[in-house]
Amino acid sequence: MSTPRDRIATICRKSAQGMMALVTLLAAAWTVGALVFDGPGAPCGALNWVLAALWAAGTVVAALKLRVIPGIALRILACCFVVWLGWLTIRPSNDREWKPEFEMTGYVTMDGNQLTFHHVRNFDYTESGDALPHWETRKHHLDQLIGADIIIDAFGGDLMAHPIISFDFGEEGRLALSIETRREVGESYSAIGGLYKMFELQYIFGDEADFVRVRTNVRDEPCYIYRFNAPAERARELLLDCINAQNHLKEHPQWYNAITANCTTSYRAQTPAEQRASFDLRILINGKLDQMLYERGALVTGDLPFAALREQAFINKDAQAHPRADGFSDAIRRGRVGFTKPPLDAPAAPPSR
Template sequence: MARKKSKFIQALKYAMAALAGLVAGVWIFLELQTPDMAGPWQPQLSRTAFAESGKDYIHLHNVRDFTYHADRTPDRIQYFDRTYYLDDLKRIWYGISHFGPMGLAHNFLSFEFEGGEYLSLSVETRLHPGQHYGAFRGMMRQFNKIYVWGTEQDIIGQRTHVRGENVMLYPVTLTDPGEMREYFLKVIAETNDLHNKPAFYNTLFDSCLTNLIKNTAIRNYTHAIDFRVLLPGRADRLAYTIGLIPNDMSLQDGRKRAGIKPEGLLLDDSYSVKIRCGWSGYGGLDLPPCTESH
């Protein structure tokens, strides 16, 4: 009996050593990888945004404003450059686009400026033509990361109108102008860093969600295996818990208000106002109520 136990322990030691060697080999392999700087890239990911900053403004280059065919390929390919004044930053909006079960979703932000102008930020994988995203490959340093700045008709509209995803949009409760400007400038700085030096996307630790929350108080309320972060579709529960989205109502009621109903919506100048109609009358938000068409 003692001899069998000794053989089992010895075999277990060999197995643990082999596993440790495998883990070390994978780690070394990943560390030796470098981000791909060469194209070509898919058209909607072909340009990286970057900004020039002044005392009270940023001038953002390569703001995307595409439209898409039903098969998700670009129809109109259009970029523009625009100046955004920091004092005009009015509100930040947080969005979740559910594309699968079990918390599979994409997270994004929109910055609202005075005069009814909106600028969206989406952190994505930068793909080559014919390349497709995979969650496991996203953990193995197979994709570059890209900060896409664009119009809401592009960033949100392709998800509501083309992909048919369940999209929700929440007002962020951060209202201090200085704190909003500080956050905006941080993500602009990260955009410039990524424009100058490519980096990898990581499904778990460097994703659409982790890049948006690393400069916020959310980081103080999470841990490495927090499923509210690992599964971005559950992130609104975390934001609700710490009060970054409205929590003076039930989360279920908030989700109903945040839900975007694409029926009757056109991807025109009225789009940004209409996708927020669920928040009409809340917290002093000057928004028209939803109509029966949506």
């Protein structure tokens, strides 16, 4: 008859075995993904799938046959470790055959108060949705920055969205920033691939009409616009953080990561730790990012409840009625909360604060 001590020992042993099995399963799954997305062939290509299948088969044989390391789980983990060592040698680069919309590596030079943005994207689009590539240099002055707006592309409903920050330089115009997966020719976005080393991270400054029209007019993805409820000084801090991040990527390319370095968590990562707001799951699963910003007082609301604010912030109808770049920014703001009067000078912070 077993004693209480024996029963406790059995529970502990089985718990340890279960934990080891879970770790082994996760490691094996991660390794298959690493081979599929980051193998020597094209991501998700036939060669990578074959290598993943051969690795899985070889791992099973090693687990069942080899006697060098006791325990099936340890043998499988050893096989995972071999792939992981090779995976660590894969380095990001700015020199690949990029798709046209990601072709140029942007950077910013500063001369006192003057900011020169190099390789600003300003694509135009035909009525059929074809892109007409154009890159340019723009100059703005930091002391002319009076505020910032956020456009939320809710392409994934309540789960996934893409934010675009638009910096308002008053009479000097607006300049938008989009943090993207930098995709090569033949690549398309993959949420799972974003967990591996499939894409580089890219900060792209560009014309607002380019970034928004490709989403509202070409892809017909639902987009919403809000004014940040923050003073100009905070908008300038955010811009300088983004400029530093872009310049760093020019010299030190970095992998995009769907968790730690995506289109929203990158803003948080670039901010000094002591200045970061508390983490919210909606920063990561960002389909409700605008609701989080509303709750934190980061948006001009006109005293509207969130549902009403979001409803009036929907811009697709006006964007599609104004397909030309000229006057587009005014068209998508006309009559909306936050754009009929100067933004409030409140202490609330943009999303990276």
